Amino acid sequence: MELYHGDIVYSESSEKLNVFEDSWLAVEDGKVEGIYKDVPEKFKNVPVTDHGRGLIIPAFSDLHVHASQYIQRGIGMDLLLNDWLNTYTFPQESHFADPEYAEPIYEAYVDDMIRNGTFHAGIFATIHRDATNILFRKLEEKGLWAYVGKVNMDFQSPSYLCETTEESLRETEIFLEEHSGSGTVKPILTPRFAPTCSRELIWGLGKLGKKYGVGVQTHVVESRWEAGESLRLFPDCVSDSQIYEKAGLLGNGPSIFAHVIFPTEDDIRVMTEYDCVAVHCPEATNNVIAGIMAVKWQQEQGVNIALGSDIGAGVKNGIYRQCAASIKLSKLKEFYEPEQGKTIDITHAFYLATKAGGQVFGKVGAFEPGYVFDALVIDNIEDAGHPMTPAQRLERFCYAGDDRNIIHRYLNGKKI
């Protein structure tokens, strides 16, 4: 058992931020036992760590990130999605055929996610199983929580980054068998998106999903082009989401849909029926994809929403950055599309970044009793002589902070 003192802050819901100033958080077997204003008598012999005015917050969850694109962050941002994919992303991802190319990039990515307080992530690797396993093992070694996908692409893909359908399914099945354990890093099916996957592949993945009980992550209605192309290729489906429903890919585990900017009524139906998570990636959306997700409107329809960095369309780790970016984009959404767009506030955004995203992994992302103590200590936010409330410090960190403000990190209850 351990006791941690500081200003403790976490989200109860999208409308409620719980703030315990100058309080004590008790951790037992790596899990939150409770939060106390004063140390209870029963804990008087428990070792204490005093973080002073440090802000103790849950670690962040990044529900959509391409670890393989870490190397290309902040390059080619003048291109729109298709040009960016063909000029930068696809050629770069093809190099992951070589594990020696992959290893240092995945190493740098994992170090950087930890440095920026992302301890739970839904991660796209590439089509290459060997390289994907390197990433998988690195995440396991660090004790992080993740869903990791070997990407599937067998159609309308450049020859240097394309599998046969058989190969794609076979390699995926081997990947699932290699990682059938019960650790905190798990495999997930990862068809890139409908335009680069044949029907046979997607339906084959659906069978694997059922056989192995694993979920799916993919890109859904991320652009008008993608939405239209998916329906052209799957004319028996009335929505992009329905492709995955019909293929049997939903309901076997988490279903993580990245972007979801242009959902139809049927996309909303599928997402609510199968408890999918729609991942809002505000910086990435703004960089290479036109349009803004209607966060509050989708939430009102009953859709689960989380945040993603979407590196390399996003340029940097740190889901706190995406909190600020999501608020900014919601203001523009309301300005331009008032019927669908309502502004979200910092309380809502921080909830998306922590508890909402964490739900995909288990009891992480909040400090209610029984939650895993995955936490960050945030400090050096205030100016000398100008004390700020915990909520103000949280807001400033999300808008103007960086990894230097994360002065301690706890993962599974242990300082790292």
Add this chain to the structure above:
Amino acid sequence: MELYHGDIVYSESSEKLNVFEDSWLAVEDGKVEGIYKDVPEKFKNVPVTDHGRGLIIPAFSDLHVHASQYIQRGIGMDLLLNDWLNTYTFPQESHFADPEYAEPIYEAYVDDMIRNGTFHAGIFATIHRDATNILFRKLEEKGLWAYVGKVNMDFQSPSYLCETTEESLRETEIFLEEHSGSGTVKPILTPRFAPTCSRELIWGLGKLGKKYGVGVQTHVVESRWEAGESLRLFPDCVSDSQIYEKAGLLGNGPSIFAHVIFPTEDDIRVMTEYDCVAVHCPEATNNVIAGIMAVKWQQEQGVNIALGSDIGAGVKNGIYRQCAASIKLSKLKEFYEPEQGKTIDITHAFYLATKAGGQVFGKVGAFEPGYVFDALVIDNIEDAGHPMTPAQRLERFCYAGDDRNIIHRYLNGKKI
């Protein structure tokens, strides 16, 4: 004379980035003499500084910033402009009546602008002359380039942050007389905006502008509310800009208009006729003001455009951040208002951040012969084993860099 080696990059125009890889920049008496691929014979005895693969770029210009709001950065961002002004900004600015309150804030602001490579700035202080002089002297001591304004407010302002018209004009005239020298820090007239200034005050400032030959900075059509309110108060004017034209405030020095999001045809007429600079503050605009400036469209109309951080509506120093933010907003402008909005690219944005903004101060912001050598050395941008072109490194710095990537700073030809 000095020679600097590195990858030298600067903007020639909004469409042309000049890149001199592995080259030498010669500085004579603090000014750029020329750029050479190899050291010319005549310079063979000149001392050299080798920055290796460091990117040597011009220092940035921030054409709109409230130094007095540095202390409130990243707080209260959930409020829209009017609420934010009345809840946070006006009460906070009122404390600058006390020079002891002002001193450490201005000190911290100036240190932070230097740390982030902003060496030229158009700065709002507050209505308080004594505190404004503290800021003025700090900028002078550091050798920076700035236009500094004692703010004027005598109307529709909270009682704790309001002057009489006589007091406002008298204090302003004393401020101008105190700073009549020819240094790189200069006074500028700073009526906050039309809704907080009486006609008598604005016309009085026009007379001072002509008498002392000083320019003006203010907020122009920054929100629909402000634009409408200005015309309600000045019914003889057909545009917000025309108020300043009629008052005689334009053409006496630089005319710096912040935001300019909702210009009418007459605003464009005034800005082009008087060579005004419209300052695009993308992050700030997104935080507390609805709407997006039509950068490319205004440029096509002949308007000069520069970038601003607009701290505290903006949250952080670093005009490189505003480069990325301006590109992102231009993409949304094009998406939502294709008739006025054309996407700008990194070449355009970097030009706004350096040469375009620098023109207000003199020959700063580029490396053509005769330009002052105000420069930054940018490094630690690349990942090991993955070399990037100079233009790629510049782009990544603007999107994902921070002050840690600025490893050397030269001001007026001297390392600081």
